[in-house]
Amino acid sequence: MSIILPSRTSSLSRLNRSLSGKQFDNARFFILVDENTYNNCLAHLVSHVERLQEAEFLEVPVGEECKDMAIAQQLWDTLLESGADRQTVLVNLGGGCVSDLGGFVAAGYKRGIRYINIPTTLIGMIDAAIGGKTAVNVGNSKNQVGFFHQPTITCIEPSFLNTLPDEEMFNGTFEMLKTFMIGDPDRYRELCNMILGGNLDIQPDMIAACADIKNAVVKKDPNDNNIRHILNLGHTFGHAIESFSHQPNQNPLGHGLAVGAGLICALYLSVEKLGLPQDCLDQYRAVAKKFMPIPHYSLQDTETLLSFMRNDKKATIDEDRNTIINCVLLQQIGAPVIDLPISENEIRQALLRMD
Numbered sequence: 444m445s446i447i448l449p450s451r452t453s454s455l456s457r458l459n460r461s462l463s464g465k466q467f468d469n470a471r472f473f474i475l476v477d478e479n480t481y482n483n484c485l486a487h488l489v490s491h492v493e494r495l496q497e498a499e500f501l502e503v504p505v506g507e508e509c510k511d512m513a514i515a516q517q518l519w520d521t522l523l524e525s526g527a528d529r530q531t532v533l534v535n536l537g538g539g540c541v542s543d544l545g546g547f548v549a550a551g552y553k554r555g556i557r558y559i560n561i562p563t564t565l566i567g568m569i570d571a572a573i574g575g576k577t578a579v580n581v582g583n584s585k586n587q588v589g590f591f592h593q594p595t596i597t598c599i600e601p602s603f604l605n606t607l608p609d610e611e612m613f614n615g616t617f618e619m620l621k622t623f624m625i626g627d628p629d630r631y632r633e634l635c636n637m638i639l640g641g642n643l644d645i646q647p648d649m650i651a652a653c654a655d656i657k658n659a660v661v662k663k664d665p666n667d668n669n670i671r672h673i674l675n676l677g678h679t680f681g682h683a684i685e686s687f688s689h690q691p692n693q694n695p696l697g698h699g700l701a702v703g704a705g706l707i708c709a710l711y712l713s714v715e716k717l718g719l720p721q722d723c724l725d726q727y728r729a730v731a732k733k734f735m736p737i738p739h740y741s742l743q744d745t746e747t748l749l750s751f752m753r754n755d756k757k758a759t760i761d762e763d764r765n766t767i768i769n770c771v772l773l774q775q776i777g778a779p780v781i782d783l784p785i786s787e788n789e790i791r792q793a794l795l796r797m798d
């Protein structure tokens with residue numbers, strides 16, 4: 444897999460050069476878009492990448508709705524009807540939902556064709572489009588069926604972010620804070636200081652540094668058996684907080700904001716269990732408050748949140764059939780510890796002390 448990171452020369456012109464290379468001689472390109480990327484990004488892409496001017500395009504619904512087996516089936520039908528062969532390359536132009544679905548379709552079609560991710564959201568650029576996790580949802584459960592299938596190229600072009608609403612940028616900024624928390628203490632401090640000083644403008648060099656960390660972790664453990672778990676810092680809590688927020692009468696949170704809230708719980712437990720300095724938690728809480736009111740949960744809410752956490756893909760069952768909830772915590776900024784079993788009482792405490 445190769446990754447085209449933001450640098451002084453435009454990423455799309457480097458993609459253009461790659462697609463003119465021998466390995467794509469016989470390729471036929473299909474571009475997967477949703478309504479947003481069809482309207483805001485497709486013309487820009489094809490005007491800069493010659494080989495894609497002859498591509499056919501496929502459109503799917505915006506958001507999680509597209510990560511559906513029936514939609515994957517329709518895409519396979521369309522590819523078959525169009526005579527797409529094993530030289531076909533699927534180009535996923537969109538956020539994490541488009542790249543998860545497109546990667547899934549590419550992984551299954553004729554037992555695996557190549558695909559290229561061109562992320563258009565910040566979360567896509569620093570996380571979802573890198574690493575080959577592909578999936579569709581089953582009912583309300585996210586990412587339950589999928590494959591590890593690495594993209595041939597991930598091309599990160601920051602100018603696509605100009606089309607993004609603030610909320611989407613905030614979602615991505617929390618994933619960026621998480622990645623620097625596990626992998627680059629200096630960048631983490633720099634980003635915190637920026638945000639605390641009121642500057643929320645994410646620069647291409649930050650995106651490149653963050654994508655690089657994710658890529659390096661994936662290279663060490665592509666199938667997510669051990670070290671890749673560090674990328675889940677804040678996610679065990681974050682997934683539950685996200686599901687909770689989508690219940691009736693709650694304030695729905697995007698994935699990044701929910702992870703941002705989950706990071707408070709992870710840092711709280713890191714202070715309690717691993718001796719992370721309290722300052723780190725206090726500073727992070729102040730950063731998170733710049734983007735959202737910190738959720739406040741009652742004891743009753745924590746029971747619902749715990750029930751979501753017991754269903755987490757990464758929870759395990761011990762020999763007495765008790766659910767073990769495993770978390771990533773931090774000894775220091777830049778020093779994550781994976782797979783720490785956390786008791787239900789510790790989880791309740793962390794959730795009750797978020798704000």
Ligand code: GLY
Binds near residue numbers: 571574667674
């Ligand atoms: N988003 C976490 C991972 O790719 O492993």
